Amino acid sequence: MEECIFCAIARGEMKAAIVHEDEEVVAFKDIEPQAPVHILIIPKRHIAGLAEMTPEDEAVVGRIAGLSRKLAERFSFSQCGFRLVANSGPDAGQAVAHLHFHLLGGRKFRWPPG
Numbered sequence: 411m412e413e414c415i416f417c418a419i420a421r422g423e424m425k426a427a428i429v430h431e432d433e434e435v436v437a438f439k440d441i442e443p444q445a446p447v448h449i450l451i452i453p454k455r456h457i458a459g460l461a462e463m464t465p466e467d468e469a470v471v472g473r474i475a476g477l478s479r480k481l482a483e484r485f486s487f488s489q490c491g492f493r494l495v496a497n498s499g500p501d502a503g504q505a506v507a508h509l510h511f512h513l514l515g516g517r518k519f520r521w522p523p524g
């Protein structure tokens with residue numbers, strides 16, 4: 411857990427382009443953007459992923475959903491559309507074992523994602 415890069419970003423020990431921070435969550439730009447706006451929203455507290463969540467973690471996920479709406483307004487795609495995605499486990503391609511939601515906007519997205 412000491413080597414978790416998203417914990418390091420949450421503690422301010424690793425550089426990131428932070429767009430929002432409060433006592434429970436941090437949002438920062440993804441280093442490999444898949445859309446004109448690609449932001450990662452994480453809980454500051456280490457949670458390995460959706461599959462490892464406990465009932466106590468549910469409130470912070472609600473907070474992340476609410477923040478995604480505010481950021482969508484700030485980045486001007488709340489009405490035209492955006493996507494909030496969390497990959498869980500190897501089949502979904504989760505690469506960082508710290509719960510994170512991708513907020514993607516600024517282009518059209520296909521469904522199903524493949």
Ligand code: AMP
Nearest residue numbers: 415426439440441442497503504505506
């Ligand atoms: P996932 O595949 O859902 O685990 O997504 C991990 C995401 O984290 C990828 O989109 C990476 O580009 C992104 N990422 C990895 N390291 C960093 C970092 N130091 N700063 C910002 N984004 C990162």
Ligand code: ZN
Nearest residue numbers: 414417456508
């Ligand atoms: Zn972590």
